Amino acid sequence: MxxxxxxxxxxxxxxxxxxxxxxxxxxxxxxxxxxxxxxxxxxxxxxxxxxxxxxxxxxxxxxxxxxxxxxxxxxxxxxxxxxxxxxxxxxxxxxxxxxxxxxxxxxxxxxxxxxxxxxxxxxxxxxxxxxxxxxxxxxxxxxxxxxxxxxxxKRRWIRTKMEGLEPDTSYGFGNDQKRRILEKLNGAVVFEKFLHTKYIGQKRFSLEGGENTIVALDGLINKGAELGVQEVLIGMAHRGRLNVLANIMGKTYAQIFNEFEGTAVPDLSFGDGDVKYHLGFSSQVETPSGKNVHLKLVPNPSHLESVDPVVEGFARAKADILYNSDYDQILPILIHGDAALAGQGVTYETVQMSKLAGYYTGGTIHFVINNQIGFTTDFDDARSSTYSTGVANVVQAPVFHVNGDDPEAVLFATEFAIEYRQKFNNDVFIDMVCYRKHGHNEGDDPKFTQPEMYDIINNHPDPREVYNRRLVERGDVDKELAEEMEDSFWKLLQERLDEVRENPLPYEYQEPEQAWRELKKTTTPEDYRESPDTGIDREAVDKLIKHLTSFPDGFTPLSKVKRLMKGKNKLLEENKLDWAMGELLAYGSILMEGKDVRMSGQDVRRGTFSHRHAVAYDAKTYEPINRLDGIQEGQGKFRIFNSLLSEFAVLGFEYGYSLASPDNLVLWEAQFGDFYNGAQTIVDQYISAAESKWRRMSGLVMLLPHGYEGQGPEHSSARLERFLQACAEFNMTVANVTKPANFFHLLRRQLARPFRKPLVVMSPKSLLRHPECVSDISEFESGNSFQELIDDPFIGPRSGKKVKRLLLCSGKIYYDLMQKQREDDRKDVAIVRLEQLYPLPDQQLQAIFDRYPNAEPYWVQEEPSNMGAWQYIHSIFLAKEVVVNTELKHIARKASASTATGFKEVHDQQQQRIVNLAFGEE
Structure with a gap:
């Protein structure tokens, strides 16, 4: 043409x-x-x-x-x-x-x-x-x-296909395809009618009005399999989720009905569980063409659209690990509500990352169940754009708007969409305009707010009835098919009403999933008493140091990088390593064990504070090199990406990536620690709670620069108190580390333990270059492990009873206290560092109090007294989890609404006051 x-x-x-x-x-x-x-x-x-x-x-x-x-x-x-x-x-x-x-x-x-x-x-x-x-x-x-x-x-490809279609001849679908459409519609309608009849008033967030979603998903899976898709990952909120679980994922009706009955309470020794319409599921289906496809529905909270980046990260990890980065073999499908798609900012962030090298997944199918309402809000009040899919324009994704009562149009659009995705590897949006049969949930009366619309809906036939009628109107062949399916519909309905048991679909665990299954499912306090040996032999240490302090032949480093290397070589002459070297040594050693490391965040390649330089640039050619490549044959891959300016979607993506395999180290670093609060939903709903809710472990590491250095209220605190408040049941680790070697062991411990827990690190800023914040090379060698608590190195083993003042602290404040201790030669004051705040090393801490029986104990922190670790520590002592002979007092900034002052001079005065008070000086 x-x-x-x-x-x-x-x-x-x-x-x-x-x-x-x-x-x-x-x-x-x-x-x-x-x-x-x-x-x-x-x-x-x-x-x-x-x-x-x-x-x-x-x-x-x-x-x-x-x-x-x-x-x-x-x-x-x-x-x-x-x-x-x-x-x-x-x-x-x-x-x-x-x-x-x-x-x-x-x-x-x-x-x-x-x-x-x-x-x-x-x-x-x-x-x-x-x-x-x-x-x-x-x-x-x-x-x-x-x-x-x-x-x-792309335009010509779409135009040719569109202008060659024959919608008035069933879009070219034959009787076999029409039969499958009707079967899927029957299943969708039957399921909702059964639940509505059996469990009146119970929340299920039904799909009624949008049952052709099942036709669409079936079409995406079947057509996708023909075009090379091996695995489908689905993310969706609660609307229609139970129907998808039953009619796409193959979760048995018996399982779902038992959840409604409340008779099948799971073993709660591994978490508290979640409501039925948030749960995930995995299965395998055989398509009509004989292809086997892995299906995974990712669990989600009620925070609409928050699952989007999690699915994308999961898909990217699966592509990297299982499919050699062939994105045509894995298909992410995100199912949106119209109001959520338009209203939730994380959808924009997720779409915006879709073409970026670090977050590319080969294109996502976005399927919108467009109910034309959000809770009780009309679309007029829910968005400014003509369509809820306005975000598609950001990445020039085609948008198919389709009538939700026309299953053939829906199927044509979805097959068209998957063909486009497989050919061009771009996002595609399908906006299925339908309606919501009931209120926001089945106990909600929608006529309070939409009386006119619900008068129409109440008299409107369901999509299966509409399709049956259309089949009959078309002629004899279609009429015979419709009558046959009508009879089977009623038979199927009765069978489903009477059935007690069903056989679930088979599922063959993939290799990374087997690795998860081999990990410990429950942990006890004994698992946290001591850390495993995470040191490496001296030969490996030397090999890594040599690799990290040299560049390939012909590579000319930038002058500032040269100066940094000169400083590191000077430290090496003293057999010491700084923070950056300790960190890179951890990554390199994991790579040498054949495991992969992935890190992303804003400016992570260089590091916000120019300490990491994991990627260096040639001063002449401007070409980059990854400094952790080429250590040895057969090493793991080090993937490091500067992220887009997003916290919510990027942290969600990395969390999703961490779910794919327990054998990779996955890290997200905030530019400043307090920036993580833009991703608070991911922290609260996934990182801290997913193991309890959904039995999903994650070893994700969050690096959050934290420390009071006079940089103002937005660059001081990573909100340590919030993480500690969310800690319970050994759900994650929270650390505030002061030594490069200890950071090295902390990172390696993530993969060394027989279980996985998220790790939150209050990582340093000024300590990155502090002359005292260095470690002897010997501390990285075999026989060493992470130190949850570090006793005062300047108090002799027999001098404990002479100590009159015991200062407990965590993080950067230690170096301010140590300087004062050294300057004043205060041998009567001991400074003990809690490197791991949760799980609290209670036995080690008890031993400290036993060692200093005559000392008056204080908790010292930089943060205001209503922030930081004080209230958490205080609660532990009140509960007598650690016994001390006298009251534990604290020294901190005064309680404050803001995390820190914005004036450097005031900051310095406050900091000095904390140090003076710690040593008994007013």
């Missing part, structure tokens, strides 16, 4: 001058214009019966041809605004401007024939025939937005 749509933008006078030039010398006119004028001349010749007919073609006739072309282009661009996609009410006039007068055409022109018909594949045709064709293609039960796509190949 020739593409003459560019002509529609040309001015008629310009077109006329081009045509006159063509008549004089065709070779002087560009080929695309020549092709069009040849077709126009052919029409003139055929009409007039002689060659001179071409020259007789009038400028006026030519002008009309271009007006018709402009009309064709407008239908392609704006025809979706007239599409019949709303099953329950007339759509609003969005002023598509597709009337004849908008193009300078008249009613009389309808019967004139135009060569422009060739542009849409129907040959020379009357204007009316052209309009009828364009309305059939672009204004029926499928409306498509695709003209915002800049890539010409």
């Amino acid at each position: 020739n593409d003459f749509s560019f002509i529609a933008n040309a001015h008629p006078s310009y077109i006329d001058s081009m045509y006159q030039q063509y008549l004089q010398d065709p070779d002087q006119v560009e080929e695309t214009w020549r092709a069009f004028f040849r077709g126009f001349d052919y029409a003139g010749t055929a009409t007039n019966g002689h060659a001179e007919g071409a020259t007789a073609a009038s400028s006026e006739a030519l002008d009309k041809e271009f007006k018709v072309l402009a009309l064709i282009k407008a239908f392609r661009n704006r025809g979706h605004l007239l599409s019949t996609t709303n099953p329950i009410r007339k759509r609003r006039d969005r002023q598509p401007n597709l009337n004849l007068e908008d193009f300078g055409l008249s009613e009389e022109d309808r019967q004139l024939s135009f060569e422009a018909g060739r542009e849409v594949g129907i040959g020379k045709a009357t204007l009316q025939q052209i309009i009828d064709h364009m309305r059939k293609v672009y204004c029926g039960n499928i409306g498509i937005e695709y003209h915002h796509i800049q890539d010409r190949e």
